[in-house]
Amino acid sequence: MRPLSILVALMAAAALVVGQQADAGGLVGMGVIGLLLAVVTFRSPGLPFFLRIFSSVFAIEYVLFGGAALLAQLGWWPPELRIPAVPTSLPTTVGVFGILIYAISFVPVIARIGRLASPFFESDEITTANLWPIGPYKIRLGRLGVALFVFLIVLNQAQVGITLRLSFFNRDMYDALQNKDAAAFWYQLFWVFCLWAGIWVVSGLIEVFANYTILIRWRQFMALEYTERWLSHATHYRIALAGSVDNPDQRIAEDTRSFVNQTYNFALPLLSQVSTLVSFSIILWNIPVAFSFPGTSLAIPGYIFWVAFLYAAVATWLTHLIGRPLINLEFEQEKREANFRFSLARLREYSEQIALMVGEPTERAHLAERFRAIVENFYRLVWRRLKLNTFTLSYNQISVVMPYMILAPYYFAGTITLGIMMQVAGAFDRVQTALSFIINSYSSIAQYLAAIGRLTTFEKAVDEAQHGPISEDALGRETSRDGNLHVGKAVLALPNGRPIVRLDRLDLGQARSTLLIGPSGSGKSTLFRAIAGIWPFGDGKVGIPADARIMLLPQRPYLPQGTLRAALAYPERESAYDDDAIRAAMAKVRLGHLADRLDEIDLWGQRLSGGEQQRLAVARALLSKPDWLFLDEATASLDEKLEGEIYATIDQELPEARIVSIGHRATLRDMHETIVTMEPNEDGTYTPTRTEKTPAA
Numbered sequence: 001m002r003p004l005s006i007l008v009a010l011m012a013a014a015a016l017v018v019g020q021q022a023d024a025g026g027l028v029g030m031g032v033i034g035l036l037l038a039v040v041t042f043r044s045p046g047l048p049f050f051l052r053i054f055s056s057v058f059a060i061e062y063v064l065f066g067g068a069a070l071l072a073q074l075g076w077w078p079p080e081l082r083i084p085a086v087p088t089s090l091p092t093t094v095g096v097f098g099i100l101i102y103a104i105s106f107v108p109v110i111a112r113i114g115r116l117a118s119p120f121f122e123s124d125e126i127t128t129a130n131l132w133p134i135g136p137y138k139i140r141l142g143r144l145g146v147a148l149f150v151f152l153i154v155l156n157q158a159q160v161g162i163t164l165r166l167s168f169f170n171r172d173m174y175d176a177l178q179n180k181d182a183a184a185f186w187y188q189l190f191w192v193f194c195l196w197a198g199i200w201v202v203s204g205l206i207e208v209f210a211n212y213t214i215l216i217r218w219r220q221f222m223a224l225e226y227t228e229r230w231l232s233h234a235t236h237y238r239i240a241l242a243g244s245v246d247n248p249d250q251r252i253a254e255d256t257r258s259f260v261n262q263t264y265n266f267a268l269p270l271l272s273q274v275s276t277l278v279s280f281s282i283i284l285w286n287i288p289v290a291f292s293f294p295g296t297s298l299a300i301p302g303y304i305f306w307v308a309f310l311y312a313a314v315a316t317w318l319t320h321l322i323g324r325p326l327i328n329l330e331f332e333q334e335k336r337e338a339n340f341r342f343s344l345a346r347l348r349e350y351s352e353q354i355a356l357m358v359g360e361p362t363e364r365a366h367l368a369e370r371f372r373a374i375v376e377n378f379y380r381l382v383w384r385r386l387k388l389n390t391f392t393l394s395y396n397q398i399s400v401v402m403p404y405m406i407l408a409p410y411y412f413a414g415t416i417t418l419g420i421m422m423q424v425a426g427a428f429d430r431v432q433t434a435l436s437f438i439i440n441s442y443s444s445i446a447q448y449l450a451a452i453g454r455l456t457t458f459e460k461a462v463d464e465a466q467h468g469p470i471s472e473d474a475l476g477r478e479t480s481r482d483g484n485l486h487v488g489k490a491v492l493a494l495p496n497g498r499p500i501v502r503l504d505r506l507d508l509g510q511a512r513s514t515l516l517i518g519p520s521g522s523g524k525s526t527l528f529r530a531i532a533g534i535w536p537f538g539d540g541k542v543g544i545p546a547d548a549r550i551m552l553l554p555q556r557p558y559l560p561q562g563t564l565r566a567a568l569a570y571p572e573r574e575s576a577y578d579d580d581a582i583r584a585a586m587a588k589v590r591l592g593h594l595a596d597r598l599d600e601i602d603l604w605g606q607r608l609s610g611g612e613q614q615r616l617a618v619a620r621a622l623l624s625k626p627d628w629l630f631l632d633e634a635t636a637s638l639d640e641k642l643e644g645e646i647y648a649t650i651d652q653e654l655p656e657a658r659i660v661s662i663g664h665r666a667t668l669r670d671m672h673e674t675i676v677t678m679e680p681n682e683d684g685t686y687t688p689t690r691t692e693k694t695p696a697a
């Protein structure tokens with residue numbers, strides 16, 4: 001950025017010197033703006049990367065256009081080019097844009113957009129791009145993103161240039177019509193129009209391709225990045241426990257898409273609207289139509305421009321007043337839609353349980369309730385949109401005739417030609433469309449802001465789960481040196497802060513197997529969760545032997561989508577174990593009858609019986625051979641005999657592993673060396689206490 005800011009400063013200084021000598025106010029203005037631009041360009045490394053892209057583009061354009069304007073001023077502009085000389089207003093305008101970007105970066109919502117959008121453009125990931133005619137080549141994803149984005153910015157500005165050129169075609173064509181000059185008319189139509197319209201079409205096609213490419217890559221990057229952060233360190237579980245954000249799935253799937261599309265759909269059109277505004281404003285400013293304050297001879301410079309400007313500015317302000325409540329309504333709508341989807345997904349997941357309980361009427365009522373919430377908010381949205389549309393539609397209609405109403409008296413008086421009137425009508429339309437960009441896209445702005453809000457709260461929740469009050473560090477981990485696993489000086493609490501387990505020290509692993517028993521709700525599973533490092537509420541230390549591999553089998557194991565083999569290998573990949581090892585493990589947990597269906601894809605979580613699912617989970621442990629195996633009522637669905645056999649298998653197959661079980665059955669006592677009981681305290685908490693082992697009755 002530094003070399004660029006020096007270049008800008010040099011150009012500004014040159015403009016000031018030449019401007020001063022030639023007494024050219026335009027050049028002096030360009031120089032002053034340039035100096036300011038040099039300062040903000042110098043400071044722009046402090047901006048989010050995404051905004052820096054814009055500010056660099058403007059700084060480069062300032063230098064290029066500024067150089068051209070300077071040449072023109074010095075009379076060195078080559079006439080052979082047959083291109084009109086660059087006016088000083090062009091570099092001045094892009095300079096103002098550059099300064100504006102810096103200024104708006106302090107607006108909180110813009111800073112937030114910059115922060116959310118930047119990681120894609122900074123990504124170091126290597127990817128393959130297919131660029132015709134070069135073919136596929138490797139490039140950093142961030143670089144590809146920046147290249148495409150800059151290309152699209154420049155293309156958009158070029159398109160503004162083409163529209164500007166076509167507005168002159170309009171003027172010349174109407175003048176030819178008015179003068180009944182057939183040759184000039186056909187020349188304009190065939191040569192001027194066809195050429196520029198052709199360029200316009202081709203640039204539009206290129207834009208569509210570049211646009212879709214950047215959008216899908218950007219979205220892919222964001223969705224994967226959010227998924228990774230959500231999944232790492234059991235963040236998804238902790239966020240759900242803390243209840244800090246609703247529907248994270250919607251945020252990853254829908255809001256990233258909405259953010260990427262809308263950021264693009266606002267940034268570029270906004271840029272081209274502002275460029276349009278500036279370039280067509282110049283046309284309006286120079287229209288030879290005078291208006292004096294009544295009773296005086298004081299003329300208003302740029303009268304038509306001011307009319308267009310005030311007309312659109314007042315309308316934009318009114319739109320904002322009418323449309324503001326849409327932002328919250330859109331936010332609420334998305335939330336209610338996501339709640340409805342979530343309820344449907346849960347119904348599918350618990351389909352069997354619901355069918356067995358004949359819970360369909362209750363489910364139907366619940367779903368109807370959720371949909372009623374959608375409809376309720378939807379009507380509020382429609383009502384608000386109706387109010388907004390009443391205004392915008394009327395406004396758009398009035399805008400069609402507005403310029404003619406203003407200009408007709410001048411045309412009839414012969415002050416302006418038909419061509420000029422038509423050109424001004426077109427320019428008026430462009431200027432007011434550019435200014436009413438906000439008016440016409442207020443609903444999408446509301447949706448955009450809602451998506452930004454949801455992504456920001458999601459990021460905050462992820463951050464808290466990883467570094468804040470509900471992070472892994474809440475119940476700190478340490479390395480145990482004696483080979484045992486211990487929990488020391490700990491208080492485990494509920495999400496609302498109520499303590500449920502207190503203990504000074506609990507050592508596990510001195511005995512090969514330990515059974516944890518106690519009343520229901522006394523915090524046994526919570527203690528397991530704390531040992532696994534996923535319970536964020538409370539205080540204390542959990543000591544784990546270095547490099548110890550821990551596996552925890554819950555009462556209801558999770559079976560992923562896909563083949564039975566994938567379910568057995570989970571959490572490893574499907575191909576992690578060879579066929580023989582898998583079949584042997586299945587036989588040991590009495591699942592041999594399923595050995596032929598290993599590669600069948602099914603909803604295994606709904607297909608297998610509860611006992612089969614629990615044995616499948618034990619087979620995972622046999623395959624993975626952990627150092628520590630925690631079973632949280634992991635065999636509760638088996639009959640006592642089978643449970644005994646499974647424990648004997650674990651004993652035999654994992655001779656090195658330490659086993660810790662939670663279970664209520666008396667027969668389990670015989671299968672463990674020591675017993676730890678959750679003893680009640682006076683304050684309603686429980687403390688795990690080692691107890692004498694008495695044989696089962």
Ligand SMILES: Nc1ncnc2c1ncn2[C@@H]1O[C@H](COP(=O)(O)OP(=O)(O)OP(=O)(O)O)[C@@H](O)[C@H]1O
Pocket residue numbers: 241494495500518519520521522523524525526527
């Ligand atoms: N996410 C949660 N939010 C609020 N309360 C919770 C949460 N998880 C557990 N609890 C509460 O914490 C207490 C201990 O639960 P835990 O599952 O640890 O008990 P447990 O001893 O394993 O019970 P059981 O023998 O019935 O399985 C219970 O009162 C339970 O309702």
